[in-house]
Amino acid sequence: MPAHPKKRSYLWKIYQWITLAMMLPLILFALIAFVKVEQAVLDNEYQANKKILYQVKYNITFLDEMIVNSILSMYYSPGISHLIFNNHVDFEEMLNEVNKIKTSHVGINPFIHSIYLYNGTTKTYYTTRDELLFKDVSFETMLQSKQELPKLKPLPRKIEYSIGSDKKRYENVITYLMYDFQDDFNQPEGALVVNASTEWLLKNIKDINMVDAKRQDKIIILDDQSEIVGKDLDDAQLQEALKAVYQQHDNGSVSSEKTGYFTDDIQGKKYLITYTYVDEMNWTLVKAQIYDEVFRKINILKYTLLVIIVAIMIMALMASIFISQKIYKPIGNLVKHVVSNVSEMGPSYEKDEISYLNNAYQFSIEQLKQYKLEKQSDREILKTYFLRKLIIDSRSVTDDEFVKAISELGVSLSQYEPGIVCIVKVDNRTQFEQMFSHFDRDLVVYGIMNISLEIFAETFNVEAVEMKNDHIAFILNTADTDKKDLHCDITRLWSMAQGYISRYYKVSMSIYISDVSESLRDLTEKYDEALNNSVYRLLFGKSCILSNHITRANTNNGQVGYSASLDKKLVDSLKSGNALSTEGTLNKIFFDEIAKLSYNNVFLAVIHLVNTLKEMTKEMNRARLEPLQINFNLLSQQLFSSETLQEQHDTILQICRHVLLKTERAETDKHAIIANTIVELIHADYSNPAMCLQFVADKLNLSAKQVSKTFNSQYARSVADYINDVRLEKATEWLQNSNLNMKDILQKIGLENESYFYKLFKKKYGVPPKEYVLNKQLKEIRKLE
Structure with a gap:
C-alpha cells in the first residue's frame, strides 16, 4: 500500500497563507491611510489658514504704510506746522485747516478714525471729530505719562465717550504720532496724531474669512503686550479663551517661529489654532477653527473607507478560497497520480501532500541512481562500446559483432540498411556546466536521449550514444522512409524534441543531420562529415537544425574576408564619432559578408577585424591626452569562445561603443577648454x-x-x-x-x-x-x- 498524506491538509495551509497575504497589506494600508489622510488634511488646512492670515497681514502692513505716508505728507505741510508750533492760533485759520484735513484725508480714507493736531506750547489739541476741542482722556493720559512716545508706531488704545451721567462708550483705535522735538518732560512740543479705525480692520478680516463663517472660525489680533486689538464684544468670552490658550502655548516655542499651528481645547471643544507674526506692527494674528468641522468630511471618508475595506476583506476571503483551490488543483492531481503509480513506497503515513511528494521524489531519485548503476552494468557498457565503435570505425565492425549486438545487447539497427547520423550539441555549454552538477548534467543528457529516442522510435529504428567530446550521436535506419521527404521529416521530429526538452529542462540544443549512407558500414564517413559541419552553429545560431543542403553555400564559398571598403568605413565612423554609421557598418560586416563565409574563413575575417581595431586605436592614441585602454588579447579570447556570430558581433559592438564614448568625451572636454579660454579673453x-x-x-x-x-x-x-x-x-x-x-x-x-x-x-x-x-x-x- 502506498503512503497516503493527510487529506487536503496542504490546501488549508495555502488558504491560510493567501488570506494572510491579502489581509495584512490591506489592514496596514487602512491604518497608514487613516493616519496619512488626517495629517494631509491638517497640513492642507494649515496652508489655507496661512494664506488667509498672510492676506490679513498684508492688509495690516498696507494699512500701516498708508497711514505713515499720510502722516508724513500732512506733517510737513505749512498749515499744519503753523497750528502745532505757534503760540497764537487764529480760530478761523485753525477751523479751515481742520476742515481741509477732514476733506482731503479723513473723508477719503475709511481706515482713518480721526486726526489730532497737538500744540505742545498751548497744551491743546484740535480734532477732526464733530467736537473740535474734544477731550480724549486716554490720549491725555498717554501724553502725561512722561515716557517717550514712539514715532510712527501703532499704539492700540480706546477712546472714551460720555453718553450720559454715568454711562460711557468706548471705541477701539490704533494711534500713530509724528513729532520732531520733545520738552524736558518727554512730551512732544508739537505733534500730528492719526487714529486708525479698528472696526475697519476687523471688518476687513471678517470679509477675508467669510468663506469659513459657517464653521464658526475666529481671528483675533494680539499686540506686543498680548492684549486683544479691537475686541469684539459679542465674542469677548471666546476671544479671551483663545488668547489664554495661545499664551499658554507661547512658552518660547511658538513665538520663536513666524508662523505655525497647534491644537487645544477651548470651552470644552477641540480647536485647530493657526498663528502668524506681523513684523511691522509687532502683532500676532491668531485663527481658531473647530477641529471637528475641519475633519467632518474626513470622518465621513473614514467610515466610507472602513465599509469598503470590510467589503474588500469579504471578497478577499472568497478570492483566497478560489485561488487556493486553483493552486492546489495541480498538486492534488499530482498526488493522485503519484499515489496511483508509485506503489513501491512504504506504508508510512505522511503529514501533508508536500511531504508525501518530497518522499516520492527522493524515492524516484533513488530509482534513477539505481538506473545509473544498471547503466554501468556490463550489458550497458558493452552496448555503448559497440555504438561508439560503429560510429568511429564502422568498417571494422564484423557481421558477427553486429548480429551479437542485436541479439545480446538489444541494438535495434540493421547493418546493411541506409542510415543517417545526427549530431546533438547542448547550447551555452559553459553555462550548462556551471548551472548543473555532474549528476544533474548526466540526468539532463539522459532526458535528452530518452525524449528524442521516444519521438524517433515511432518512425525509425534508432539508437543514441553519448560521445565524450561534448555531443550526442543518434543513428537512424532509413530503409522504409521516402527519401524525398526524409530530411523534412527528420527536421520536424527534431523541432518537436527541441520543444519538449526546452520546456522540461530549460536548455536549448543544436542539431546537424548528415547525408544518407548506403549502409551502416559507411557511417563513420558521414559522422566525420556531420561533426565537421556542426561547427556552423556559429553562423546559424543556437537551436539550429542544419544539414549539408543548408551549409553548402558557406562551405563552397572561397572568399577569405569581408570587403576593404567596409573596413575603411568602420574606421572612419569610429574616428568621427558617428555611432549610427558604426553600428550599421558593423552589421553589414558580420551579417552581410562574414555570415556567408566558410567556418575557417569566418575566424580569419574576425581576426582581421580585431587587428583593424587595434591599429586604429594605436593611431587615435597618438593624438589623445588620455589613451584608449583596450585589452585585445582578452577580446580575442572572448571572440573565439563565442558560440554564435551574434555573440561575436555584440562583443565587437561593445568595444566600438566604448571607443565612441571616449571620443565623445574627449571632444566635449576640448570644447569646454575652448569656451573657458574665450571667457578669460573677454574678461581680460x-x-x-x-x-x-x-x-x-x-x-x-x-x-x-x-x-x-x-x-x-x-x-x-x-x-x-x-x-x-x-x-x-x-x-x-x-x-x-x-x-x-x-x-x-x-x-x-x-x-x-x-x-x-x-x-x-x-x-x-x-x-x-x-x-x-x-x-x-x-x-x-x-x-x-
Missing part, C-alpha cells in the same frame, strides 16, 4: 574696442564659425552677447562706485558709441543708466532704515 580685454567674435577667433587661430558654435554649445549664448553683458556689468560697477562721467566709463568698457550703449543698457536693465543708479541708491537707503 573687454576694454579693447576691437573685442569681437573675429578678434577672439584670431587669438585662438580658429574660424569665427567654429568659435561661435563651440561657445554657443557650452553657454547657450553668442560671443557678442557675452561681450556686451561683461561690458554692461563693468559699467554698472563704475556708475555705482565712482564719480566718472559717462564718456570715461564708455572708454573703460571699450564702447565708443554712446547711443548704442544706452540702447544695450536699457534692453538689459529696463531703465537708463542714471535711473538704474538712483534705484540702487534708494534701495540701499531703505535697507539702512
